[in-house]
Amino acid sequence: MAKFRDNAPVDAVLDGPLPGEGAAPDVAADPANERSIGDILAELRQLSAEQVEKVLQLQRKDGVRFGEAAVALGLASKDDVLFALAQQFHYPYASEEKRTVSSELVTLNEPFSPRAEYFRALRTQLMMRVLGDTDQRRGQALAVISPDSGDGKTYCAANLAVSLAQLGGRTLVVDADMRSPRLHEVFSLSNRAGLSSILSGRADKQVIQQVPAVPSLFVLPVGTTPPNPLELLERPAFGLLMRELAAKFDYVIVDTPAAALGSDGSVVAARCGAAVVVGRRHASRLASLQELVGSLAGSPAKVAGVVINEH
Structure with missing residues (x-):
């Protein structure tokens, strides 16, 4: 199995089938x-x-x-x-007795609640703007970025990913927050290896994990927190990886570090091709949100909109 390195050809990045690839559920036979x-x-x-x-x-x-x-x-x-x-x-739903994921995953734990409906509304808006057209989203992922820590990026990224997977499409959520990763905790998955392992050439695609409660949802955790997160993200390898993942999955959502911690989020957004900005009600400053949106004006990333998180 070829490992992913900066100078690896694109077809060697994720050679072979991904976990669950080619195993579409036969609804009629279920x-x-x-x-x-x-x-x-x-x-x-x-x-x-x-x-x-x-x-x-x-x-x-x-x-x-x-x-x-x-x-x-x-x-x-x-x-x-x-x-x-x-x-x-055939709607992914974790009953009370079988809930092993974080209570933050309202779209999975409480799919009929008003909070889950908010994410379905967000999904609809994003489908109309950047995720709905197959040709438009080919090779494109969606970065979830915010000005400050605690704005709710991970909460929004995880629930958005679940809501997309509930449509039936193969969905991948990537934890690119190599400063304070949390996605593995939200989904109760192992974080022994992940994105940092791939970018440093120490692992291949097998670090992508399937979420048991949602067969069409996959998670790529961070793995070991590296001392040089920005440098890893700025390498050509990350851009190649994102394009390859976007080609193999129907939807790819990427969690990022807060802008206050560095320019990681902007780099990730540029590699993804699209971004949604998350702010927190009664906490995020308008100037910070405007500055973050403005910083992406000259990048390849299309800003789909700004979400105000009330969680």
Whole structure:
């Protein structure tokens, strides 16, 4: 397996299939596609035949759905019903008992909440501006940048990535914040190797990890925090890597360090080709946001817009 180095040809960057590549789910053949809500709930809550019969009796008596009857009898929760519905419609959703990722991932843990809806609205706007047209986004990724630490870049990048993966497209979220990386914590994944390992020639694409709860979502963590993050990002290798990843995934979202910590974010945005700026309500200064947007005016990055984070 070829390792990625500055002088490596593009086709050697990620030679061979990526994790999960070429394994598109066959929705029609998926057994969950044929299962009823009752079957899913009975398996989830391990209901006995007697309990199922009680639910069916109440269902017939009151003319309600199986899930409603199960909740009324205390044999299932509303969250169980939402999980069962999500299974039927192939919508990634982590039930309360199976949540291993951070509570910050509202699009996965609370996909029907108002906060998750905000990210779907953001997804829609970005699809119309930079992510929707296949030809337009070919070879292009989206950097998530902000003026200061604590603005919510990682929160926004992670939830945006989940919302894109929920469309069914292969989505990769890259942690390019080699100063204070957090994506591996948000997704509860290993951070032994990652982007820094690839850029230093010590690892290949196998450091990309699949998110168990969302089959079409992948994460490239930082790995070891390097002493020279900006120099690694400014090498031609990073630009080659981003183009190759953008060609192999439907969507690529990249988390970055705060602008206050250095010019890493601007470098990443230029390599990605598009960026969205995140500010924090009642915290970010308008002048800082304007300065950050202005700094990208002469770069190859198209600024898709500014998001004000209220989280």
